[in-house]
Amino acid sequence: MTLDQGAGASHAPALRYHRIGSFEPELGGSLQAVTLAYETWGELNDAADNAVLLVHALTGDSHAAGGSSEGYRRGGWWDPMVGPGLAVDTEEYFVVCSNVLGGCSGSTGPASAEPGTRRPYGMRFPVVTIRDMVRAQRRLLDALGVRKLALVAGGSIGGQQALEWAVEFPDFVEKAVPVAATGALGPQGVGMSEIGRRAIMADPDWRGGDYYSTERRPDRGLAIARMAGMMTYQSAAGQWERFGRRPAGRPALHPEFGGRFEIESYLHYQGSELSGRFDANSYLYLSRAMDLYDVASGYESDEEAYSRIEAEVLFVGITSDWLFPAAEVWDAAEKARAAGAQAHYAEIDTKSGHDAFLKDWKELTEAVEPFISKNHKS
Amino acid sequence: MTLDQGAGASHAPALRYHRIGSFEPELGGSLQAVTLAYETWGELNDAADNAVLLVHALTGDSHAAGGSSEGYRRGGWWDPMVGPGLAVDTEEYFVVCSNVLGGCSGSTGPASAEPGTRRPYGMRFPVVTIRDMVRAQRRLLDALGVRKLALVAGGSIGGQQALEWAVEFPDFVEKAVPVAATGALGPQGVGMSEIGRRAIMADPDWRGGDYYSTERRPDRGLAIARMAGMMTYQSAAGQWERFGRRPAGRPALHPEFGGRFEIESYLHYQGSELSGRFDANSYLYLSRAMDLYDVASGYESDEEAYSRIEAEVLFVGITSDWLFPAAEVWDAAEKARAAGAQAHYAEIDTKSGHDAFLKDWKELTEAVEPFISKNHKS
Numbered sequence: 001m002t003l004d005q006g007a008g009a010s011h012a013p014a015l016r017y018h019r020i021g022s023f024e025p026e027l028g029g030s031l032q033a034v035t036l037a038y039e040t041w042g043e044l045n046d047a048a049d050n051a052v053l054l055v056h057a058l059t060g061d062s063h064a065a066g067g068s069s070e071g072y073r074r075g076g077w078w079d080p081m082v083g084p085g086l087a088v089d090t091e092e093y094f095v096v097c098s099n100v101l102g103g104c105s106g107s108t109g110p111a112s113a114e115p116g117t118r119r120p121y122g123m124r125f126p127v128v129t130i131r132d133m134v135r136a137q138r139r140l141l142d143a144l145g146v147r148k149l150a151l152v153a154g155g156s157i158g159g160q161q162a163l164e165w166a167v168e169f170p171d172f173v174e175k176a177v178p179v180a181a182t183g184a185l186g187p188q189g190v191g192m193s194e195i196g197r198r199a200i201m202a203d204p205d206w207r208g209g210d211y212y213s214t215e216r217r218p219d220r221g222l223a224i225a226r227m228a229g230m231m232t233y234q235s236a237a238g239q240w241e242r243f244g245r246r247p248a249g250r251p252a253l254h255p256e257f258g259g260r261f262e263i264e265s266y267l268h269y270q271g272s273e274l275s276g277r278f279d280a281n282s283y284l285y286l287s288r289a290m291d292l293y294d295v296a297s298g299y300e301s302d303e304e305a306y307s308r309i310e311a312e313v314l315f316v317g318i319t320s321d322w323l324f325p326a327a328e329v330w331d332a333a334e335k336a337r338a339a340g341a342q343a344h345y346a347e348i349d350t351k352s353g354h355d356a357f358l359k360d361w362k363e364l365t366e367a368v369e370p371f372i373s374k375n376h377k378s
Numbered sequence: 379m380t381l382d383q384g385a386g387a388s389h390a391p392a393l394r395y396h397r398i399g400s401f402e403p404e405l406g407g408s409l410q411a412v413t414l415a416y417e418t419w420g421e422l423n424d425a426a427d428n429a430v431l432l433v434h435a436l437t438g439d440s441h442a443a444g445g446s447s448e449g450y451r452r453g454g455w456w457d458p459m460v461g462p463g464l465a466v467d468t469e470e471y472f473v474v475c476s477n478v479l480g481g482c483s484g485s486t487g488p489a490s491a492e493p494g495t496r497r498p499y500g501m502r503f504p505v506v507t508i509r510d511m512v513r514a515q516r517r518l519l520d521a522l523g524v525r526k527l528a529l530v531a532g533g534s535i536g537g538q539q540a541l542e543w544a545v546e547f548p549d550f551v552e553k554a555v556p557v558a559a560t561g562a563l564g565p566q567g568v569g570m571s572e573i574g575r576r577a578i579m580a581d582p583d584w585r586g587g588d589y590y591s592t593e594r595r596p597d598r599g600l601a602i603a604r605m606a607g608m609m610t611y612q613s614a615a616g617q618w619e620r621f622g623r624r625p626a627g628r629p630a631l632h633p634e635f636g637g638r639f640e641i642e643s644y645l646h647y648q649g650s651e652l653s654g655r656f657d658a659n660s661y662l663y664l665s666r667a668m669d670l671y672d673v674a675s676g677y678e679s680d681e682e683a684y685s686r687i688e689a690e691v692l693f694v695g696i697t698s699d700w701l702f703p704a705a706e707v708w709d710a711a712e713k714a715r716a717a718g719a720q721a722h723y724a725e726i727d728t729k730s731g732h733d734a735f736l737k738d739w740k741e742l743t744e745a746v747e748p749f750i751s752k753n754h755k756s
Contacts, residue, residue: 027636127636187617187641188609194642195573195605197635198649202598204582220580227573228606231566236703239565245672257575258405258505258666263565264572271576288636294623325614 014039014066015106020139023101026298029126032115036140037106038062038098041082042090048147049174052088053137054078054097055154055161057358058229058286059278061105064097065090080361087369093150100161101136102128102286104279111212111279122209122281130157130293134164138172151372153177155357156323157286159316160293163332166311166341167295173311177368179357180316180324182332183295183302189323192232193287196225200280209281222280223271225287230270235320235353239263295332306339313343314371316364321354344371392417392444393484398517401479404676407504410493414518415484416440416476419460420468426525427552430466431515432456432475433532433539435736436607436664437656439483442475443468458739465747471528478539479514480506480664482657489590489657500587500659508538508671512546515539529750531555533735534701535664537694538671541710544689544719545673551689555746557735558694558702560710561673561680567701570610571665574603578658587659600658601649603665608648613698613731617641673710684717692722692749694742699732722749 016038023031039062044051054064056077065082068075082088082095099107102125110125141149152165152173159181166176185193200206203221211217234242248265299305315333317326326347336343346367350356357364394416401409417440422429432442434455443460446453460466460473477485480503488503519527530543530551537559544554563571578584581599589595612620626643677683693711695704704725714721724745728734735742 184623186614187621187623187639188612188614190623190639191605191609191617191641191645194639194645195602195609198598198602198605198646199577199580202577202602203580220576224573224576224580224602227569227576231569231573234566236564236566236700239569243565245562245565245568257662258670261565261568261572261669263569267569267572268576284635291639292636322614 014069015062015071016040017106018140018143020136020143023132023136025126025128025132027127027129031108031126034101034108034136035106035112036098036101036108036136038096038140039064039066040144041065041095042093044094044145048145049150050093051141051144051146051149052093052095053141053149053152053165054082054088054095055137055152055158056097056100057154057156057158058290059274059283060158061103062097062099065095077358081365087365087372088151088153094146096141096144096146098137098140100133100157100286102133102282102289104282109279110209110281110285120210120212122212125281125285127288127292128285129289129297130160130164131168131297133289134161134168137161137165138169149173151175151177153179153368155179156181156354157290159324159357160290163295163313164293166309166313167305170308170310175372176311176313177371178313178315179364179368180318180321180329180354182324182328183305183335184293185291185324186328189232190291192228192323193291196228197284197287199224199228200284203280206280209284211280217275218280219272219275222275222278222283223268225280225283226271226274227267229287230267232323233353233355235322235351237320238351238353241351302335303339306336306341306343309336309339309341309343311342312371313341314368315343315345316357316367317345317347318352318354318356319347319349320351321356323354346371392447393440393449394418395484396518396521398514398521401510401514403504403506403510405505405507409486409504412479412486412514413484413490414476414479414486414514416474416518417442417444418522419443419473420471422472422523426523427528428471429519429522429524429527430471430473431519431527431530431543432460432466432473433515433530433536434475434478435532435534435536436668437652437661438536439481440475440477443473455736459743465743465750466529466531472524474519474522474524476515476518478511478535478664480511480660480667482660487657488587488659488663498588498590500590503659503663505666505670506663507667507675508535508542509546509675511667512539512542515543516547516550527551529553529555531557531746533557534559534732535668537702538668541673541691542671544687544691545683548686548688553750554689554691555749556691556693557742557746558696558699558707558732560702560706561683561713562671563669563702564706567610568669570606570701571669574606575662575665577602577606578662581658584658587662589658595653596658597650597653600653600656600661601646603658603661604649604652605645607665608645610701611731611733613700613729615698616729616731619729680713681717684714684719684721687714687717687719687721690720690722690749692724692746694735694745695723695725696730696732696734697725697727698729699734701732724749
């Protein structure tokens with residue numbers, strides 16, 4: 001067991017690193033030395049069964065809570081949900097959040113140096129899956145002395161992991177809250193994802209993934225990928241309300257072409273913002289893991305997979321989500337219930353789209369807090 | 379009046395060219411010599427009032443009907459709708475379809491040589507609008523001796539033009555059928571469109587639009603734009619049915635990355651197919667015209683614009699359309715009716731999405747044929 005404080009700690013005081021060692025991804029290849037970056041809040045109890053694992057979204061990181069700091073000016077991604085007296089009460093729970101395997105915020109990913117070569121992996125990094133991410137997290141939790149997860153929760157790719165946790169480690173999880181996620185992403189989501197990957201790979205600065213030693217990064221491609229991603233995170237109704245057909249208020253980041261709409265300016269900004277903080281290869285690998293996730297993978301059927309679940313599961317759908325439509329989240333809950341799992345479904349009624357799990361705090365709290373506090377031992 | 383048979387005629391026997399002369403686009407700039415490529419079917423009657431104008435979609439052309447030929451292996455884009463005894467009966471009507479201003483299938487567009495320079499315009503081509511396209515078409519119809527349009531019909535950007543025809547030239551149009559179009563595209567559509575434009579402009583082979591004299595075209599960028607477009611032309615339900623999460627059956631056009639889904643292979647194929655037949659700059663200009671179209675432009679309000687209409691208008695919505703959602707098409711019909719226009723609404727119930735106007739022939743015929751044949755003089 002190795003629990004380190006790594007090089008990034010100077011920027012993010014609470015960030016820790018754990019070397020889980022070698023790792024064999026389920027689809028092949030191998031990783032000799034894997035590190036997970038993580039943060040914790042609260043204290044593990046003597047029974048070591050009050051742990052909560054929070055799982056971040058595609059471009060998120062381990063800073064789920066703790067407010068803003070030098071390394072995290074935007075604050076924690078679930079700040080209004082995690083803290084004393086909040087839905088995830090840090091006076092009750094020992095809360096853990098780690099950057100996923102394949103990520104670029106402290107954990108081993110394609111931008112990490114390949115042992116022996118000292119060169120970043122680039123596309124030599126093996127394809128990793130949602131299950132791989134969960135298995136890596138399990139090793140971290142074991143190292144932290146956690147004996148049982150009172151709760152695992154996350155949205156989107158984090159929701160896929162929350163679900164997979166309940167399937168992969170049935171006796172380790174008491175409650176799971178997958179938000180805006182299903183057992184398998186639909187073809188529209190895969191298609192949008194592929195548009196983004198294609199834009200990254202078409203960027204001449206991508207160089208087959210080996211851009212780390214060059215001056216330029218595939219920023220334009222990553223920005224387009226982010227633009228495509230943002231479209232799937234919002235709803236048509238929400239965009240009408242927020243942007244409508246208004247002309248851009250802020251300066252255009254790109255040459256004008258018959259004027260500029262606010263929605264375009266917004267997308268350009270989001271694209272540029274992500275390029276400044278995220279690794280394009282990580283985007284490829286993590287988005288691919290989202291596409292590839294199928295809860296039934298390795299089992300005979302969805303039913304067999306869901307029948308493994310011992311945890312009580314709350315599936316949370318978002319009415320205006322088109323990446324993981326509420327009807328499909330509901331369907332996943334139904335399948336799990338039919339397979340014998342204690343599965344519940346709650347719905348957040350909002351125009352915010354997929355992103356509601358990162359902004360509609362009141363509705364989110366109302367949806368998940370009763371489930372989390374139900375049967376609480378303390 | 380100049381009605382020519384141009385250079386492209388050897389490949390498409392029925393294609394004709396008409397020089398409408400100089401043209402002043404409404405947003406500025408000027409074009410010294412504009413040509414429109416067009417085809418016709420049927421005969422103009424003595425009263426010159428049996429003309430039908432069909433208006434093509436974004437990447438369409440003047441070959442609305444007439445089946446497949448050397449230049450049009452895929453046939454006419456409305457073949458099942460146009461012909462003797464069909465919804466648009468060529469024994470009754472004189473049917474005209476022209477390639478739009480700004481297009482690349484015979485009409486003057488950014489790939490055309492700029493008079494005086496003999497260089498293609500590229501991005502020096504002025505921004506053109508839906509209204510410009512309609513005004514250019516009017517000049518063609520005048521040259522053909524048409525005194526009145528018995529009908530103007532089209533889908534998507536063609537639907538925008540059908541609507542604009544009724545607004546811009548009220549006393550020239552008897553019936554208009556805008557399909558899958560509204561008075562103004564929503565921010566989600568504009569956003570998806572911008573993703574495509576950004577991909578084209580990020581392609582190093584685009585060269586600021588001046589790629590015509592080079593060996594390479596911005597094919598990768600245009601392919602990504604097409605992929606984004608295709609996503610908006612289909613529905614989630616339709617894609618589940620058609621592609622699901624099945625692995626690709628045909629060879630991958632790009633390197634594998636953890637497998638390949640059928641939806642990806644399909645998108646790659648569509649992207650590659652368009653790159654082989656369409657000009658990237660035209661894609662920029664035409665998609666921009668779609669974004670910019672606002673029926674109220676130049677008027678005080680939507681109401682003032684719609685109140686100009688003298689034609690009887692049938693708005694056709696498609697239940698699974700997310701580029702121009704049925705609810706927004708219905709809303710446009712309501713606004714037109716409230717403003718005093720004879721506006722009707724019909725809906726095509728299908729999983730085909732926006733593209734239904736180019737494939738769901740039975741449903742489309744049922745929706746529009748009664749409207750077209752109603753009060754027919756013959």
